[in-house]
Amino acid sequence: MTQPEKPGWRWGIFTFRLPFLHTRFYWPEAFQGLFVAAATGMALVPLMTAFFGLSFEEAIAISMIHMMLLTSALIVFGEPYAPGWITPALPLVLAFVLDSYDEPSQRWQAMTAISLNFALLLFALGISGLGKRFVLWLPDTLKAGIVLGAAIAALKRVFIDDADRFLLQQPVATTLACAVCLVFAFSLPMQRLKERSRLIALIGSLGLLPGFIIAATVGPLVGEVIYNIEWGVMIPPVSEAWNKVSPFAIGWPSLAMFIEGMPLALITYVILFGDLVTGNEVIKEGLRDRNDEHIDINPTRSHLSIALRNGIMALSAPFFPTQGALWTGVHVIIMQRWKQGHRSMGSLHDGLISYYLMGIPLLFIFLPLLTGLKPLLGVALSLTLILTGFACAYIAMSIPKTNASRGTVLLVGTALAFFEPWVGLLFGIAATMLLVGWDRDVGALPQES
Known part of the structure; x- marks a missing residue:
């Protein structure tokens, strides 16, 4: 018998x-969240200290x-997804912001502008319901080109643009970390080993943590x-950081x-929509095994919640695109335990909120954890971008069905990675129309439940 949605x-x-009142605490999810989130949540710190004028503490x-x-x-x-960055858009945003502006204050203002653009776009598309129509209207070749552009921009950032600052500073550690994570995440032989070994499957489920170790x-x-390593507790200097990043302090874009x-906001929306479809399909697949809890899927709510989060971020800590809908790996891991039944996990919302440490920012306070991770943050950044590049590349290459489309995808991706966003997007539209045509394919849509 299906129970009503988790109360709140x-x-x-x-x-x-409210954590501990409406949701139960699960140690296994919290333990994974503490270390996996610590391994990824601060990956942007090296960028903020190197290019955006912040100290380590302010970052x-x-x-x-x-x-x-x-x-x-x-x-x-009340969203039913494990939230995360819109990671494929990150390299495109960095390429635009870092190459277009020299002063840290200008770079923060550019991040504010993109974040507010994205928030307004989501709000308009969510209220009107036009989001589904917009993404369906786009041709598959252009979508694939956008994703491949993210892959090229990510790998260019690691191996060319910032190689001297990060990769070449720690070549052995970074190479080994990337190799381990790529093998556990994408290797076909490793997938077969996971099916035969629970230990290998457990290691693979820890995301970036094995590579970090x-x-x-x-x-x-x-x-x-x-x-x-230093001991004690650090109170993050929020007010000092605010004075360096907020448009209320440094001026408006x-x-x-x-x-x-604006083109980056449009491109990011296409990627976000794919995340929403993925998250919904994972939930629907889980409901086949777990029909005792109602999970409310509501695209309008998702659009508006992401819009509000991006708007608040733009005014307080603008760094686009850190406010997305889905951290796919974490979402799948939590869903796997939820599918095992009520005795394993009472509610999906319990597991999700536990993974994010019930909203308590522990990992940003304890100095031993912060200072222990500090020398590894360059590895974290390179690892995040390389995995993003690999994943975006194979997704993009799986979309085109003809040789003309495949060649066009490469042209579009290269243009988006190397040119300004408007130039890359207009080039992509023109190339798609001239070489392939408007090849739309109506796929899965997130449906409200």
Whole structure:
């Protein structure tokens, strides 16, 4: 018998679920979340210190705000997905912001402009219901070109643009970490081993953590990692960070920044829509085994909650695109245990909120954890971008069905990675129309339940 949705405090179409009152705490999810989130949640810190004028402590404060906003998707808005970055858009955004602006304040203003563009776009498409029609209207070749552009931009950032700052500073640790994560995440022989070994399957389910452990172990042995662990508690300097990043403190973006950033908002929406479809399909697949809990799928709520999170981020800690709908790997891991039955996990919302540590930003406060991770953050950034590039590449290459489409996808992806967003997008539209045509394929849509 299907039980009603997990209770909470309703406000409009949203549901506020207070941790420990409305949701139960699960240690297995919290333990994984503490270390996996620590391994990925601060991957942007090296970028913020190298290119955006922040100290390490100020970058930690910004990362803490990002994580708290992500967690609000579960606690404040009642979403049924494990939230995460819109990672494929990150390299395209970095290419635009870092190449177009030299001053840190200008780069923060550009991030504000893109975030507000994205928030307004989501709000309009969510309220009107035009989001589904927009994505269905786009041709598959152009969609694939956008995703491949993200792959090229990610690998270009690691191996060319910022190689001297990150990859070449820790080549052995970074290479080993990337190799381990690529093998466990994508290797076909490893997938067969996972089916035969529960231990291998468990290691594979930990995401980036195995690669980090290898880097943390080998790095000191080859002289690439030096630990200087401090003890105590750090209060992140939120006010100091605010004065360096918020448009209320440094000034608002120019109209030109809003116009130049609009193509990135459109491109990111296409990627986000794919995340929503993926998240819904994973939930629907889980409901075949677990029909005792109602999971409310509501695209309008998702659009509006992501819009609000991006709007708040733009005004307080603008770094696009850290406020998305889905962290696919985590979503699948939690769904797997939820599918085992009520005795394993009472509610999907219990598992999701536990993974995000019940909204308590522990990993941004404890100095031993922060200082222990500090020398590995360059590895984290390279690892995030390389895995993003690999995943985007194989997704993009699986979409085109003809040789003309495959060649066009490469042209579009290269244009988006190397040119300004408007130029790349217009080139992609023209190339698609001239070489392939408007090849639309109506696929799966997120349906409201």
